[in-house]
Amino acid sequence: MEIKPIQDSKKLNEVGKFFEKTAEINKNYFEYWKENTLFHWDFWLSWGFAIIPWVLWARYHDKKMRGQLLLAGFIALIISSWFDFNGVVFGLWYYTGLAIPTIPSYVPWDFCLLPILIMMLIQVKPKLSVYWKALIFTIVSTVGELIFIWLGFYRTVHWNILYSVPIYFVLFLVSERVGRIAKHR
Known part of the structure; x- marks a missing residue:
């Protein structure tokens, strides 16, 4: 039994061609990654960061x-990985030394370093203003970007790291605010 989609067949074929190109590029990158990243220093450092x-x-x-803390960290993870994924997809930046070659964003940064830094800042000095903590998070994260550029893990194409400054600041504020939901339960 064949199911006929209601979607326009021309559209299905055109999208299929994009999919085939993307799949071929991903396959080629995976082969490159196996030869040039897997078990090299940048691979191990990335897993250390993770x-x-x-x-x-x-x-x-x-x-x-x-x-x-986990709620705040989870929100940070979701937001940062979404921004990061879109930045890679739209050609604003890219990464080398990926820990996982099938995810275009840098997992140790989005899933580990940023959320944990936010969680630790929320925990430490609870009386310190959330805005001061957001500023500290922003400075540390921006310096982290510079270090990743120096390591060669992160390459900007159509992006200036100064654009990240307000994003980091708001990321901390939103994550901290959502994390408070769990505090009041």
């Missing part, structure tokens, strides 16, 4: 704040 922060967080976070 694992070590979580180990430290698991050891040192305030267990009473766990729900609040």
Whole structure:
């Protein structure tokens, strides 16, 4: 039994051609990654950036704040990975030394470093103004971008890292604010 889609067949064929091109490029990149990144220094450093922060967080976070911190970190992860994915897809920047070659954004940055930095800042000095913490987060994250450029992991194409400054500031504020939902439950 054949199911006939209601979508225009011409559109299906055209989108299929884009898919085939994308699949071929991804396959070629995966082969390149296996030869030039897998088990090289940048691969191990990327995995270190992915694992070590979580180990430290698991050891040192305030267990009473766990729900609040994880909610804030999760929001940061979702927002930062969405921005990062779109930046790569639209050609604003790209990464080398990817820990996972099938995800275009840099997983250690979006899923580990940024959320954990936010969670630690929320936990430390609870009386310090959220705006001061957002500023600290913004400065550390911007310096982190510069370090990643120096390492050769991050290459801007149509992006200036100064554009990231307000994004980091708002990312912290939104993550911290959403994290407070868990605090009040």
